[in-house]
Amino acid sequence: MSLQRKLRYAVLGIGRMGSRHAQNIAYRTPRAELVSICDPRPTSLTWAEKHLPSDIRVYQDSKTLFNEGGDEIDAVLIASETGSHASLAIEAMRAGKHVLLEKPISIDLETSRTVVEETKKFPDLKVMVGFSRRFDESYRSVKEMIDQGKLGEPHLIKSATNDQHDPSGFFVSYASASGGIFIDCGIHDIDLARWYLSPQGIKQVKRVFALGHNIQHPELAKYDDVDNGVGVVEFENGKILVVHVNRTMNHGHDCFTEVFGKEGKVVVNGNPQLNRVEIRDTHGVRTESTPTYYERFREAFVNEVNEFTDVVLDNKPLPVSCEDALEATKIATALTHSFKSGQPVYFSSDGQPILV
Amino acid sequence: MSLQRKLRYAVLGIGRMGSRHAQNIAYRTPRAELVSICDPRPTSLTWAEKHLPSDIRVYQDSKTLFNEGGDEIDAVLIASETGSHASLAIEAMRAGKHVLLEKPISIDLETSRTVVEETKKFPDLKVMVGFSRRFDESYRSVKEMIDQGKLGEPHLIKSATNDQHDPSGFFVSYASASGGIFIDCGIHDIDLARWYLSPQGIKQVKRVFALGHNIQHPELAKYDDVDNGVGVVEFENGKILVVHVNRTMNHGHDCFTEVFGKEGKVVVNGNPQLNRVEIRDTHGVRTESTPTYYERFREAFVNEVNEFTDVVLDNKPLPVSCEDALEATKIATALTHSFKSGQPVYFSSDGQPILV
Amino acid sequence: MSLQRKLRYAVLGIGRMGSRHAQNIAYRTPRAELVSICDPRPTSLTWAEKHLPSDIRVYQDSKTLFNEGGDEIDAVLIASETGSHASLAIEAMRAGKHVLLEKPISIDLETSRTVVEETKKFPDLKVMVGFSRRFDESYRSVKEMIDQGKLGEPHLIKSATNDQHDPSGFFVSYASASGGIFIDCGIHDIDLARWYLSPQGIKQVKRVFALGHNIQHPELAKYDDVDNGVGVVEFENGKILVVHVNRTMNHGHDCFTEVFGKEGKVVVNGNPQLNRVEIRDTHGVRTESTPTYYERFREAFVNEVNEFTDVVLDNKPLPVSCEDALEATKIATALTHSFKSGQPVYFSSDGQPILV
Amino acid sequence: MSLQRKLRYAVLGIGRMGSRHAQNIAYRTPRAELVSICDPRPTSLTWAEKHLPSDIRVYQDSKTLFNEGGDEIDAVLIASETGSHASLAIEAMRAGKHVLLEKPISIDLETSRTVVEETKKFPDLKVMVGFSRRFDESYRSVKEMIDQGKLGEPHLIKSATNDQHDPSGFFVSYASASGGIFIDCGIHDIDLARWYLSPQGIKQVKRVFALGHNIQHPELAKYDDVDNGVGVVEFENGKILVVHVNRTMNHGHDCFTEVFGKEGKVVVNGNPQLNRVEIRDTHGVRTESTPTYYERFREAFVNEVNEFTDVVLDNKPLPVSCEDALEATKIATALTHSFKSGQPVYFSSDGQPILV
Structure with a gap:
């Protein structure tokens, strides 16, 4: 090193x-250097002037960034609104840049697939x-414990991503763009379950089932969305995920995971x-709770950049691939469909959710 | 009083x-008096001689008890094997005795119904x-908090009854008589959910879905049973129960309930x-866990007799009725059916699970 | 048995x-039978009529009880006001009765000693x-863990008996009779320390030191008492007790003990x-706290009677002797003296606190 | 900014x-820049080559650093062995540099005082x-809660700094240089107590008392030191600190603080x-414990540099002064003396411990 x-x-994207x-x-992040930022919003740029080093370059659109400032950068971190993730990722790859992308690739399965296909053209x-x-x-x-066999074979995960209730109902305004609660919140639990339960091969999921209801935000109904959703996922290897997502907690952000192994159970963030x-x-x-996911995962975001930087500089394998993101999106999409249709959703032999 | x-x-029944x-x-139990016991097993009687007052009467079959010792008793507590619950309850009612019955009435829905019908003939x-x-x-x-509105309207219950793994696999031997894990273990969580979520009327449940797998006891498969089961119940009032039952914990008996209300959440036995x-x-x-349900509920069993005694002596309403037990059995039966069929089970307009 | x-x-004494x-x-308590009670207060007797079996005998003074009802009883449980403990215990022994006595024997060391001397006259x-x-x-x-060597040799105990603040200041009114906070509250922690740390022989304590202050009840100053006291006890075997007693908690009764052993530490009631x-x-x-010591020790009081009953009926050794109580009183007295004098109190070679 | x-x-000092x-x-640390390091040990320099930026300057003695590299730096962070803290701090001040000094200034009270006197010559x-x-x-x-009055007036602190037992007995080897356990470990608890309890003026402490014993390291006796020490400090304002320091925990580093206020209590790191x-x-x-203080305070060390940097760059008041360190050292010295003498140590009217 x-x-x-x-x-x-x-x-x-210089938003939240x-x-x-x-x-x-x-x-x-010792081995990472901030060279430029790109955001069209004046407020973002004002913020950057105060909080970022003075010598960084500032762009208002990605095209100019890659055209004029492309030579100065090796990688991009894409943290723009979800709708632009996919196109920016493709633009960056075509400009020859490594990409660290905020989840999800897209709320749309086909679009996500397009990005995954694109990555194959740029194996470097x-x-x-x-x-x-x-x-x-x-x-x-916990992952280390699993890999070391300390829990025995893990077979069941119960995981909850429960956000603090926001009386302003702010998130309702972007409900139409969020893809619904199973994609917006549940994708973390789904990715976690795949990480721990290791489904393999083309067809990883047998079936899913989901339901939900609105407790604080009945106006979500018009977006076919809910503020409390419950889903079960049965993997092809027989392992199970139970996921509960909501936006209605009174005490704070509460993401809580139980991993059941043959030899022991772990609880994360009890x-x-x-x-x-x-x-x-x-x-x-009493104790006070983390108000949002950010206080909970503050250090994780630093680790994420450090690790991605190491991956690039030292040409190491990715800890989480775009295929992983795509698989998680498939499952979240299937849960959303099951919630809307009221029926279980099965997966085809080529690993696609059958969205009838 | x-x-x-x-x-x-x-x-x-002088078993466990x-x-x-x-x-x-x-x-x-201050207002209750033990007058007689009934059990055909010599070991039970030997035990009784050592641990119970010397002046109680001992019978080996219920017929003799009611015929010869009937005048001396007001009530029976039935704690025999599950298969005899229903017939003994009916026998006791016909002998004019109040009945405190261990759960379940029966693993068979029809038999349970018969007992409920019989109670209507003995309104006193x-x-x-x-x-x-x-x-x-x-x-x-928690029930008091709900009734006092301290949690807001409760909308979701996640509840687990997780038993300690018994390497001897003892319970496998009575798997055929237990009705399966959703009835044997899950009925407590189901009754709890009904108590807290208050479904009303003829049709209380919209649909249920269940799945499961075997982790420690693959031999259960031949009984169509599992050692880990997960179920979701959607009540007609839109409220939801997620239940997880297993017999595979390494640390002890762990029954864990989360109740989500609009204004707050409670966790029981975290x-x-x-x-x-x-x-x-x-x-x-670290802390040591309760090894079995008995250490967890020791005082509850005393309260149960005390309260039933008060109900009879003071002619008070029952805190939990046979109808409650029947409704719980319906739901457990539906979950069992869903697990076996792989499909959601819906309830008919007259409140019966449609077991297709 | x-x-x-x-x-x-x-x-x-039919008080609290x-x-x-x-x-x-x-x-x-299966092997214990309530035959009679003795209390001069009409309110106590009214209470007894409602809550105790109707066939017990009721006395208003101990003399009559022993004279008229003495033949009907084997043992007495003395729960009268502290000032009468010693004389009633002696009266009971002289009447040939076994005695279960609420702590302390007396707030006065000499009086306590008299009772211990009296017990020697009645070895049966x-x-x-x-x-x-x-x-x-x-x-x-915890005692079992110590005896089994699971913690290694225990060397230090930090123990707190912290009572909920009573804004009515009720206990101030009996401050003059309580012997001060180190005797009234601290004697439990002291006895516990002796039980766990096993000082032996004539001289068990090397020295003690104490201090304190008034937070909620400045009026205690006139009784030379405090609502927060801290003491350290160095035993002759080199082991140490740190004790903190108060009556000023806002959340409830909080008695909290840490036991430090060479191989491990335990925390009781963290x-x-x-x-x-x-x-x-x-x-x-958040969790709710036990409001008073009674909710914390409800079952212990039942165990206490059960065990004393077994001791008498089966002629077993006492789990805690009057000598134990006397030693605890010595230490509490020494702490009280140290608090008042501002100096450490040493113990003489015959095991008495040197109260200079 | x-x-x-x-x-x-x-x-x-490029040690641990x-x-x-x-x-x-x-x-x-965004506003701080590492320009040079100074350490005579080859191993330290080898480590630095691997882990620090390549463009920093490396010195092997402080004299050369200040002579040759003095113009390039604004501040020093002194993390050398304790015995050199004081002389390096003075050298740095005389070279016109701001100083961030690892605790303690010195294990010797007089030496500490000298440094404090020196700071007065360099008000800038x-x-x-x-x-x-x-x-x-x-x-x-917690400090914020106190300042906001949320706990009411704090009156008592019970604090423990309990280190994990090191079977190698490594620390015994530097026992002669550590100043003893009350200075080496206890100074953190003492500083904390002063921070929270706010003693004011020339004479801040009334008296202290300490005792201790050796559980794992009897060889400490020859240094007049112990591996378990207990001290009580009565401040002039009537408030109290109880401190327990040890090096004998089996589970990890356990620093545990209770703050008792009139309206509430807080526990830190229960x-x-x-x-x-x-x-x-x-x-x-069960949960795993922090093995050492470093895992417990990792972020605090970053905050410390960030905050000191802000203090210098923005000319803000110091959050903790050398006078604070001196007062803490006085108390730790008094506790050490009390432990050795077996007597309480009082403080004189000019605020000095009377070490008779």
Whole structure:
């Protein structure tokens, strides 16, 4: 490992997550260097002036970035709105850049597939979808336990991604673009289940079933979406995922996973505590929760960039591939379809959900 | 309340649970009195001689009990093997005795229904199925919170009844008589969900879906049973139960319930700790678990007898009726059918599972 | 063990604890029988009529009890006000009765010694001071771990008895009779430390040091008492107790013990939770605490009577002797003296605190 | 705040902590820049070549650093062995550099005082002792709660710094240079108590008392040191600290603090868990502990440099002064003296421990 050579990044999209990624690359990742950013919004650029190094280049559209500033960068981190993920990823690959892409590739299965196909044309480029849990210290230590056989063969995962209720209903406004709760929230649990349960081959899933209801946001009904969804996934290897996604918690962001192995069970984040402080007063014995996923996964986002940087600089295999992202999207899509149709969704022998 | 009058009990079946019930009635329940027991097994009688008061009467069959000792008792507690629950309950009612019956009434839906029909002929008799969680201090305090509106409207329950793995595979031997894991273990979670979620009317359930697999006991397959089962129940009121039953835990008996309300969530038994001791040594920071359901629900069994005794002596309404038990059995039966058929099971407009 | 023979009890003092003891003996202890009670207060007798069996005898003074009802009882449980413990215990012994005595024997060291001397005259009588923690399931399991060597040699105990703040300041009114906080609350932690750390011989303690302050009850100053006290005890065997007693908690009764052994540490009651329910709402992730010591030790009080009953009926050795109580009183007295004098208190070679 | 200007650091001492500090400054602190390091040990320099940026300057003695490389740096971080802290700090101040100093200034009270006196000659320089807990997210949130009055007035702190037992007995070898356990480990708890309890003025402490024993390392006796020490500190404002330091835990590094306020109590690090993973297997329900203080305070060390950098660049007041470090040293010295003498140590009216 040479500390001399750094991977030069452009961050595309300086919104909520993009701004955090840009700061991480600028200040917290030894082998990564922030060279440029790209965002059309004036507020993003004002923010960048205050919080990012003064010598970075700023672009307002990706075309100019790749044309004029392409030589200065090795990689892009794409953190723009979901709808532009796929086209930007393809544009970057065609410009010869490695790609670290925020999940999901797309809410649309076909579009996701197109990106995966494109990656095959660029075998020298590294393209990774940033499933943050794969880079979280706790989830990783569980993966190590599984690989070391400490839990015996894992057979069942129960996982919940439960977001804090936002009385402003902000997320309802982008419900039409989110792909629905199983894609927007559940994809993390699905990817986690695939990581731990290791389904193999062309056909990885036997069938899925999902249902849900609206507790705080009845207006979601018009988008055919819910604020609480429950799904079960039966993999072809007989293993099972039970996933519960919601946006209605009162105490904070609570993502909670149970992994059942033949020799032991692990619980990740049984108490979503913000820190190591416990209060004992008239409300009882209590801890404060992480308010959002960001406080929960802050370090994971730094690890993600560090690891992707190592992958590129040291030409190592990707820890999570675009195929992984595609498989997760298939399952999330199948769950969404099952929720809407009220029926189980089966997978065909070539591994596609049969969306009848 | 008069402490003078005591309810005189016979306990039928002095096995694992019957012996505990008999001791509770003899020694720990102020208004209940143990008058007689009935069990054909010599070992049970030997045990009784040592552990029960010397002045109780002992019978080897129920017919003799009711014929010869009937006048001395007001009530029976039936804790015999499941297969005899229904006929003994009917026999007791016809003998004019109040009945406290271990769950389930029967693993067979039709037989369960017969008992419920019989109770209607004896409106003066109290007949209760002992769902132990209804008498557990923790579950009761959650019910109070719900009734007081402290959680907002409850909409989703995730509940697990996970038994400790028994390497001897003892329970496999009675798999054929147990009705399968959804009936044997899941009925508690189902009853709990009905208690908390309050489905009403003739048709309480919209549909159920279940799946499962064998981790420690592949030999269960020949009974069409599994050692891990997952089910989802959608009630007619839109509320949902997710239930996970297994017999494969390594650490102990772990029954774990999450109740999601609009204003808050509660977790019951997040850590199945045996007592208030935590150990910190080379294995980490740890607590020991309750080995079986009995350590978990010891006090609930006492409360159950106390409360049933009050119901009879003070002519109070039953906290849980035979109709409740029948509804739970319907749902457990539907889950079992769904597991076997691989399809969702719907309920008809008259509230019956459509077992196609 | 014969279940036929029962130990016949009179309970002296039907106040807060006496009424609970009387009910336990009447209804929850198989080999113990409540025969009579003794209390001069009309309210106590009214309570007894409602809550105790109708056939017990009621006395208003101990003299009459022993004279008229003495033949009917084998043992007494003394739960009267602390000031009368010693004289009643002596009266009972002289009447030939076994004695189960609420702690402490007396707040006065000399008086305590007198009772211990008296017991020596009645070697056939069992006289036990009811230190409830010795009969608590959790504390007992720690004792077993120590005895089995699972923690290695225990060397340090940090223990806290922290009572819920009572804004009414009720306990201030009996501060003059309580002996001060180190005797009133600390004696449990002291007895526990002696039980676990096993000091032996005539001189068990090297020295003690104590300090304290008033947080909620400045009016205690006039009794030379505090609502928060901290003490350290160095035993002659080199082992150490750190004790913290207070009456100022906002969340409930919190008695918390850490035992440090060479091979491991245990924590008892790290979270003073009332039950197995955890709430997650806008106040965070929280549990409710036991409000008083009674909810914490409810079962221990039953065990205590059961065990003392076995000791008498089966002529077994006492689990905790009057000498134990005397030693604990010595230490509590020394801590009280150290707090008042501001100096360490040393123990003489004959094991007495040097109260200069 | 300008991101353009960076504070240029030299790190003195590239040992266990120095190497971590150097990496933090090089890679994780936006406004700080690593310019040079100084360490005479070849192994340290070899390590630096691999892990630090290639363009930093390397010195083997501080004199050369300040003579030749002095113009290139604004500040030094001193992480050398404790015995050289004081002289290096003075050397740095005289060279006009800001100083961030690992605790303690010195194990010798007089030497510590000399450094504090020296700082007064350089009012334009910022000199801070890095008490890591002051920069830990959890401890800081407690400080905020105190300042906001959420706990009411804090009156008592019970704090433990318990290190994992090292069977190699490594630390025994530097026992002669460590100043003893109350200085080496206890100074963190003492500083914390002063931070939270806010003693004011010349005389801050009334008296202290300490005792201890050796459990794993009897050979410490020859250094007049122990592997378990207990101390109590009574502040002049009536508030109390109880501190327990040891090096004998089996499960990991366990630093545990309880803060008692009039309106509530907080517990920091009640479970010293390494991460968010809980394991349930034949050893029970368990979490793994942080093995050393470093895993516990990793982020605090980054915060510490960031904050000190801001203090210098933005000319802000120091969050913790050298006077604070001196006061903590006085108390630790008094506890050490009390432990050795067996007597309480009082403080004089000019705030000095009376070490008779």
